[in-house]
Amino acid sequence: MVSVQQWTGREASALRAALRMSTRAFAEHLGVALRTVAKWESLGTETQPRPDTQAILDTALARADSAAQARFEATLFPERKSARPADYETWTEDIERAVVCISRQDFPFASTLLNRWMGSRAPQQLDDKGLYLYGRSLVLLGDLQRDQGAILGPLSARHSYLTAHGMFTELDIPRRVAQIELSLAVVQEMSGELESSARHYELLAGDQRLSPRDRAKARLWVVTALSKEGHNEYATNAMTAATRAFEDLGEPEDWSVAHQKLALAHRGAGDLKQALHCIDIARTTGTVDSPMQRVRLDTAYGHILLSDAATRNDGLFVLDQAVQVARQYGLSHQLRSIEGIRKGQQG
Secondary structure (H helix, E strand, O other), rough: OOOOOOHHHHHHHHHHHOOOOOHHHHHHHHOOOOHHHHHHHHHHHHOOOOOHHHHHHHHHHOOHHHHHHHHHHHOOOOOOOOOHHHHHHHHEEEEEEHHHHHHHHHHHHHHHHHHHHHHHOOOOOOOOHHHHHEEEHHHHHOOOOOOOOOOOOOOOOHHHHHHHHHHHHHHHHHHHHHHHHHHHHHHHHHHHOHHHHHHHHHHHHHOOOOOOOHHHHHHHHHHHHHOOOHHHHHHHHHHHHHHHHHHHHHHOOOHHHHHHHHHHHHHHHHOHHHHHHHHHHHHHOOOOHHHHHHHHHHHHHHHHOOOHHHHHHHHHHHHHHHHHHHHHHHHHHHHHHHHHHHHHHHH
């Protein structure tokens, strides 16, 4: 709640307006003469209530409901954008809703939920709780931009992640900082910096700031990057170990995703039988049916089918299905990946 160090007619008039009372009703509410309230209204900062009346005004402000207090603060300090506890609760709820929207690739609504807060709050005017929520919103905005394929530039996942990284570093929340570093490594991989991303994944795979699940993800992504570089035989062995880690941790969705990546590593190594076996596991055990994951699974499956002349037409059909979903949900990075697979096959 905003406090008043020294009441003048200006603050008293603002309180009356915030309480939505007439001058007469306000005078009765405070137990002062009507002419006193009229004096505050006309003289503003040029008049100060007596000490006993100052105390009465303090009490009236303290007893006002939260909506009236918010109106009082907005009248006196229109430049302030800092959130109040009630705002923080709503902001947290919107963050949770945005998580669900992003998982379903409902990018427009997720963007609306996040920008309604970030667009009206300046970080330098927020307390630690507000900065934490702002940082979380930035990370989700980065996730959204990454899924849309906007990975570099001023309006990109990388920019959002770096800004959030600075906030959580300032707030001294090591786990959040490390998670963002993991996301930045993903952006590196997506932008083609495979060696750099592999090095960063490897460092994070042993980083105690991260949870066991996040460290297992980092281990999986190390070999994913190496597989893209052509180190397929090594990658298949390392991915098998990472897959076991997800099984030990009881993470079925990550276990399924690991089989999808393992399938592609087997394809790269020329073992199409094992590739089909692993992609079949991934397609039948996944627990999250999001458009993004459907596109990724279909892209991997189509890629494997294209590698065999006998199933090439089936592979093209599966990739066409993936393209339709990717276009529907604006998954431009996935579209580029599919286009790259097709060109590689033609070459």
